[in-house]
Amino acid sequence: GAVVSQHPSRVICKSGTSVKIECRSLDFQATTMFWYRQFPKKSLMLMATSNEGSKATYEQGVEKDKFLINHASLTLSTLTVTSAHPEDSSFYICSARDTGLAEYNEQFFGPGTRLTVL
């Protein structure tokens, strides 16, 4: 099956620093990737949709200058949390849509990145 990886799996940083999270589709091409955030015992909340070669589309309430998304290739999207604060501590999950699966345009999820901001 299609595999999506995320790096790093865990990161701890000091308040005010920036953190970059990578999302890669390992065996398929993904023109569209999605970034989610999940707080403890809560559901995944879609933050933004990332399209290869164009600007990301952010959901209402998500600051685009805070969460920078770059989707420079068909297999890589990055999320940079700028000037991170403790309230940004969360579980960040990406998913990638396999453009080759015409029937469902199925999305495959990465294992997540646990961000802790001290």
Next chain:
Amino acid sequence: SQKIEQNSEALNIQEGKTATLTCNYTNYSPAYLQWYRQDPGRGPVFLLLIRENEKEKRKERLKVTFDTTLKQSLFHITASQPADSATYLCALRDDKIIFGKGTRLHILP
């Protein structure tokens, strides 16, 4: 406003019994409805997808029903096992996937 509700935050089921999870939605007309499994500290794993014109879908011990009139989906795990313990997420599929809050299922040995 659009809502997806999974009626139980947590559910305890005796091993061997059938676990039934419920997902209700309002103000949506989804083309697909999906169920995912999520283990602690991991990303969701796709289990089943059911289309709006399908009433039932099965995969091994899993069964999903989809009633677009009631705006409800039921997710069944038959002959449940402790290894089935996880959080199960209902998700509606339009242009993007929107998730419910999930139900934490505990299968008791």
